[in-house]
Amino acid sequence: MNPYSKNKQFWKVTLLIFATFITGASLIYTNFLVRNLSKSERTKAEVWAMSTKSIMTMPDVDDEFITFIYTVRDSLVTPAIITDQKDEIIFWRDLDSTKTNIKPTADTPSKLNYDPSYFKNELKKMKKSHPPIVLNLSNGEQWHVFYNDSMLLTQLRIFPYVQLSLIAVFLLIAYSVFSSIKKSEQNLVWVGMAKEAAHQLGTPISSLMGWLELLRMRLGDENDSTLLEMENDIKRLEIVADRFSKIGSKPSLQNYNVYQVIEAFIQYFEVRTSNKIKFILQGDKQIDAKLNVPLFDWIIENLLKNAxxxxxxxxxxxxxxxxxxxxxxxxxxxxxxxxxxPKSNFETVFQPGFTTRKRGWGLGLSLTKRMVDYHQGHIFVKESEIGKGTTFRIVLKSNLIYEPTKI
Known part of the structure; x- marks a missing residue:
């Protein structure tokens, strides 16, 4: 793994641990508040139940005490229902007003002034929400008080999830923005270095061309094989300088025969490689594609060098x-x-800085991917097996409608 990826992985793990800590701390503290508020609401529900019992079972108390009891009872803001032992509803509060005090119908007898199905559902929810508060009456009967959480408690339960979701969205947006800025800065550095390299290559290439002509004059042999190969290498240097000069610009794509372009490059590359390595070019010889030949040769060169x-x-x-x-x-x-x-490196090999060579820069495949993207295609590791070899696949569009973009 290259140092850049290793450092990036370290910070990803560190931030993940930190985010997990914040999330856990937020949830733990919120649950602590919810438990305390829940206890407080149950106490209020018990007070409400006792006050309601007092009003309904002690009718002969003085007016001031009744007023006090009503005040205590009405201080509760939690939906609640009181039932007898047969689950017959005796009293309720803070339920949907459209489902209470309804007009009698055939389905709702005159003695009921509420919607039975609505109350049945609400009662079912309350039974699941909290255990009932039991009120023992003087005649031996029991009332059961069921209640739901207040709106405040319900909102508090979901608040940390909403908060964490908003924080996550904010972090994703911030990460995207900073990544975009970083990528833009990297592109500017890349373009500057490439153009400077092209500029620096210009002078020695011109000098080499002059020295080559001088050697020809001294040897008096225009077709000397050594001089011809030197000329090919100088032309290659010119192509390399031209490639770097195109970085950041909008070079055009033209229609070329793919087989012929690759064949021409292999002929140049093969004589500069060990004769123990055999090159085989096969497939359809009639396929045309929109290419920028200097840049496309760069793609093939990087892949062949890697091979x-x-x-x-x-x-x-x-x-x-x-x-x-x-x-x-x-x-x-x-x-x-x-x-x-290794299969785990199929995607990583295209990252800048990734290399398995001790003296490698790790830019070849990253640059190759960039050039393929410029041709509006894509490249990937089709298959690979340790000890047996690797196949890279370049995919280009045969009907490409070219729209120039910077590289």
Whole structure:
């Protein structure tokens, strides 16, 4: 794992632990408040029940005491129902007014002035919510007082979840904004470094061209094989400088034969690689795609270099070109017989800084993905097996309607 990914993973775990701590602390404290408020509400419900019992069973007390009892009773703001031992409703408070004091109908006898089905449902909810408060009457009967949580207590129960949801949304938005800013800054650094590299390459390339002409004059042989290969390398350096100069600009895509473009690059690359590594190009030779050849060569070069490094001393690299006509997609599969990639790294290999080489920068595949994105395609590890090799797949659109974008 590269240092950048390791550091990023550390901070992700740290923030996750911190967020878990905050969430747990918030829920624990809220539950503490809910328990205390719930106890307080039950006490109020008991006082309300006792006061209601006093009003209904002691009619001969003086007016001042009755007024006091009514005041105590009406201080409760919790929905409640009092029933007898047969669950017949005796009294209620703070229920839906549209379901109480209704006109008698065939389904609601005249002795009832409430909606039975509504009260039945409410009573069922209250029984599940809290154990009843039992009132023992002087005649030996019992009343049962059922109640629901107040609106305040209900809101307090859900408050931490709402609060944490809002915090999570805020953090996601903040993370997206900062990631976007960071990515923009990275792009600016990348563009600046690329253009500076292209500028710095310009002078030595011009000098090398001059020295090459001088050697030709001294040797007097225009077709010397060594000089021709030197010229090819200088041209390659010009292409590399041109690639870097295009970073941050909008180079155009044109229609090219995919097989011919890849074949031309392999011919250049093969002579600069060990003769123990065999290159095989196969597939459809008639497929055309919209390409920027210098940048597309860069894609193929990075993938072939990775394949050569994975193989080591001896092996085979196969490039297969095919087309999915139904989906109008072009597939370019580059396979090697190298050491393979663990499945856990299939996505990680495209991250900047990821490398398995001691002296690698970890930018090759990241850059490759960027170039493929510019061609409005995508690249992924199609398959890989440790000790047997890896296949990368590039997918391009055969009917691409090109819209220039910066790279």
């Amino acid at each position: 050569v490094n994975a193989i080591g001393s001896e092996g085979k690299i196969t490039v297969n070109i095919s087309e999915n006509i139904a989906k109008e997609e072009i597939f370019i599969d580059i396979s090697d017989t190298g050491k393979g990639i």
